[in-house]
Amino acid sequence: MKKTLVGLALLALAGGPALAQKKPASKAKTPAKKTATAGVPAASLLQGKSIYTQYCLTCHQADGGGVDGLNPPLTKTDYVLGDKTRLVRVLLNGLQGVDINGEPYNNVMPSQDYLNDQQMADVLTFVRNSFGNKASAVKASEVKAVRVANKK
Template identity: 65%
Template sequence: MKNIVALIGLTLCGLSASAQKKPAPKPKAAPATAVASSAAIAEGKAIYTQNCLSCHQADGGGVDGLNPPLIKTSYVLGEKPRIVKVVLNGLQGEDIDGEPYNNAMPSYDFLTDQQIASVLTYVRNSFGNKAAPISAAEVKAIRAANKK
């Protein structure tokens, strides 16, 4: 009986020793989140200053009743196609997050895909906003689908 207990003990020790020799599994990497490049942010800021600042203000706060804020609104932080279409088509007569704004936003479809991507990436990552960047390829696809 002592032999059986000893044999079981040795077997268990051998199993735990062999289990300890196995390398620990590598932790799964967290999914990569897209981060806006500093070049895109800098280009976007310049485009914003030239084209958007007079209506949406330097702080992105807009003008009550006239031009909507860009701070944490569903348009800015929401689905990318909607905000890209606003830049491409302009916007008039729509409430933003339940608030009416009376100024019409003109179309900025003369901007290149890269310029639109950069300015929207800037807006989506400024004024306290944190949202995924928008690429020129995404703008190009939305522009093409928008023409149909």
């Protein structure tokens, strides 16, 4: 995991000026505010929740538990808690027909690539720290790096 992070960070640095993200106003107003989860910015969680409610909740449900046979759960799954690159790719490319913890999920998840890097980082940070999940935050720079690599 650490290696991946370092790799991503390097990629992000290499990205240079292109990294200058437009940040939501609320984020600018509450810099460096932390929640109980170490290293997870409260503003990101707040923005992430709003994005989740707007774009994700119908399928993944208010409790993040998904729907049997159709929409994957976001709890207790390596897809959410594990490799961030794979997780970002799911948002960028969509997903269908995977088995998670031995159960099939057949509904179509469309690409969410209309979300900008910060929005993706926020919603993934929210998901990784909600519904009983606890995992490190996703940074906009990390999303950016995966998006660039994804296009190649």
